[in-house]
Amino acid sequence: MKKVLTGNVAAAYGATAARVNVVAAYPITPQTTIVEILSEIVADGELKADFVKVESEHSALAACIGAQSAGARTFTATSAQGLALMHELIHWSARARLPIVLTNVNRAMAPGWSIWADATDSIAQRDTGWMQVYCENNQEVFDTVIMSYKIGENENILLPTLINLDAFFLSHTSQVVDIYDSERIDSFLPPYNPKYKLDVNAPRSFGALTSPEHYYEFSYLLHNAHKKAKEVIREVGKEFGKKFGREYGLVEEYKCEDADEILVTYGTIAGTTKDAVDRLREKGRKVGAFKIRYFRPFPDEEVIEVLSKAKKIGVIDRAVSFGHEGPFLSEVKAALYESGNYVPVYGFVAGLGGRDVSIADIENIHDHMINNEPENLIWIGVKK
Amino acid sequence: MNSEKKVKLTIPEHEVMSPGHLACQGCGASLAMRYALKALGEKTIVSIPACCWAVIDGPFPYSAAGIPVMHCAFETAASTSSGITHAMSQLGQDDVTTLAWAGDGGTFDIGLQALSGAAERGDNLIYIVYDNEAYMNTGIQRSSSTPHGAWTTTTPVKHYKKGPKKNIVEIMVAHHIPYVATANIAYPEDLIRKIKKAKEIKGAKFLHLYAPCPTGWKHPPAITIKVARLATETNVFPLYEVTDGVYKINKVIKNVKPVEEYLKLQGRFRHLSKEEIDFIQQEVNKNWERLVKLEKAFGEDSE
Structure with missing residues (x-):
């Protein structure tokens, strides 16, 4: 119903x-x-x-x-x-x-x-x-x-x-x-x-x-x-x-198969990211979205299988581990290290305290990944 | 055959609890549980937070209680029991008694909020505090149940506890629950009668159970019952019950003994001056008079 x-x-x-x-x-x-x-x-x-x-x-x-x-x-x-x-x-x-x-x-x-x-x-x-x-x-x-x-x-x-x-x-x-x-x-x-x-x-x-x-x-x-x-x-x-009629796993892939860059997210930002991926694909960018459903137990196998094939990974966290980096970023990097494949990983922190994360923000994140070297903690839209 | 006159036992002979527990010699709390389980029987589930009884029952995989024991977090004796009693009700086991069994620290202090919540909701459980007037399991630190004048490791001799112990019974009476009572291990018939009475009443029931601790009170283990009896004989710990708001003093002592007789048996009061002992006597007298007035005003014979 x-x-x-x-x-x-x-x-x-x-x-x-x-x-x-x-x-x-x-x-x-x-x-x-x-x-x-x-x-x-x-x-x-x-x-x-x-x-x-x-x-x-x-x-x-x-x-x-x-x-x-x-x-x-x-x-x-x-x-x-x-x-x-x-x-x-x-x-x-x-x-x-x-x-x-x-x-x-x-x-x-x-x-x-x-x-x-x-x-x-x-x-x-x-x-x-x-x-x-x-x-x-x-x-x-x-x-x-x-x-x-x-x-x-x-x-x-x-x-x-x-x-x-x-x-x-x-x-x-x-x-x-x-x-x-x-x-x-x-x-x-x-x-x-x-x-x-x-x-x-x-x-x-x-x-x-x-x-x-x-x-x-x-x-x-x-x-x-x-x-x-x-x-x-x-x-x-x-x-x-x-x-x-609806199947679930520990993660969900969206257009990751042929993706050069994969954006890793969780929660509602994952939905926004899928829309951003569609728009970026229209512009000819080979980008995918990877939603992590389970933080614990952490899906190392899926992360390694899907993400280690990409050229660049961007992880968007709506949380920060103060003094370090985004918490999901740490997990993704650790899993990729296990895989033995070096894939550059970019860490983004966005939307803290309910600040909106728009499709345009995700597009900007992708632009940043194309044009810059990886960093562990990139603050999105921070007012300085 | 046996021609001797058979003594009629007023305390149930059947033992639920096993003797192989880990209490100190002369522990009032272990005797308290033994009596409580004689009154309640095997169809009882007990929640025990951090307190002496968390140790007394035995380490994994042992258990002396003889009934299902739910060890729970320090402040959750009442809230854990609330969950158990609601589960029992939903699972069709209404004949099982849910018992929360906590020390004075877990009741007067850290567990007071959860207890107040369970009482106000009227959850169907019996909450018994076995009161040994300090955090005994952690090594004798003062609680809000520690009486005026007492030594503890956090109220050392030069800085002994100043101020009265919290009146937990009146706090519980103020919750308008159907049954609140005091009981003392030195008066087992009265204790067992009260627990049996609580078992028959639906709703939240509360018993304040007096249980001396030889280790923390610094008296010989052999005189635990003597100390406990003196607490009532001096009116330090009167036996009374409040049923649906009606007060009844269960034991009126004819020749009330001076409080000094109770105090002098315990090392925790050894440092007290005559002035302090006189002050404690006055406070005990005041509290007793107040209780008598309450019974007059709100007892069975009140108008």
Whole structure:
């Protein structure tokens, strides 16, 4: 059924179609409408679930951790400061191997107060053990919520997923989204039935004091789950494609096959970049776009396979690792180093704090790559 | 056959908890859990944040509690339990009791916000704070439950704790939850009755459980019960409950003992001058009078 939905509504509908048992969330702009819609859906009885209206994001994730440990499928959503407040429990939920799904509306961190798009909030959760996806459009938001439960709940994976959508560009912008009801989703996503849970008939302790004898192995197993997740993400993306007509992978290529230069991006800038590629192609430039969906696990194989064939790579980050460079740039360069192929890589930082990144900006980025030597940190449109 | 008169036991004989736990000798908190689980039984899931009990239960892969234990982050005993109780409700296991079990640091201090949230929402759980009046697991640092006059490692002798401990019971009563009570390991019948009562009530229930710590209070492990009993006999820790806003003092001590008898058994109060002891006595008297007034005003017989 096609509907015109904002990214936030698509996220709420995704959680509804996935038949989550417990939602625990706290309002923050621009995530708020996800919470509002879900609370209404639950209160109306359209979704048989408990909505825990907690007093903070910290408690939101703690409640999800408790509920998921007890065998419930859980969902939460937040943004920026809220995600930062959850940080302790972001670590906790990954190490506890709980396949919670969290939609994070990418928003800039304060101060100064900003409610606009910026990926710094989610990038700061890089090393927690969560899988991280960046969405380009509202359809991808809906689809990714559903796929994330299937991927995370796989008994070989058991990892939580952070689904990112850009503030306002997706959260509050309406697009056509093809949605399905729970009955249709049921044949794709079976009920959550974890092997180990809080069970009075089989009492166990979870998360107890762990000596150096065991902690190291828990970390090793968590990492291995990420490695295995790459294959599961590809499989589930294909299965989703067969069932619903839209296939997903860890990355998405756009006109990369014969490209001399490839522009690497994520989130909504990926959509803008595709349009810019079309315009540049009209001018006779052999350029392609490469969208990275999964930041964790990082798709080294795809990056190497596609990007090492190009003559120049440009990475556009809507975040910066202060004192270094764009975070996606670092990952792409590291993967290319593994490949043994030297490809010049240009690092661009654009759109911080919600500043618009236009098609013209992307065209300028391409011009810069044609006419200049590579640099790690090129600021786009900075006012000096 | 046995001709002896059989003594009627008022405490359930059935043990849920195993003896092989890691508590210090004379630990009030381990006894507290043992009694609590006698009252609640096996159909209980407990959340335990960072506190002595995070260690007492045993390291991975051991567990002494005998029920499912959810170790959780320091400030999340209440919020984790909120999640568990909602999951139980959605998964059709309403007969399972959800218990949050935290120390005074995790309750009076870092976990107060989450506790307030769970109480205000009326989440169906029992929250029990076992109060040993300082951060004992990290090595005896003061909390907002540390009483006036006490030594801790962050309120050393020359700079002992000044100011009263937080009145957590009144904070919880102010949340209008159906049941709030104090209990003391030295009065197990009263303690077990209260936990059983809490189990039968739907909504958020709160128990303030007095549990001495020989290691932190500097008294011999053998006199834990004596110290605990004196806390109530001196009115330092009165036993009362507030059911749907109705106050009831459960134990009125006929010959109230001077607070000095309680203080002098504990090394943490050894430095106190006579003036300070007199001051503490006055404060204890004031608090007791206030409680009596509350019972008069809001008790069963109030108009």
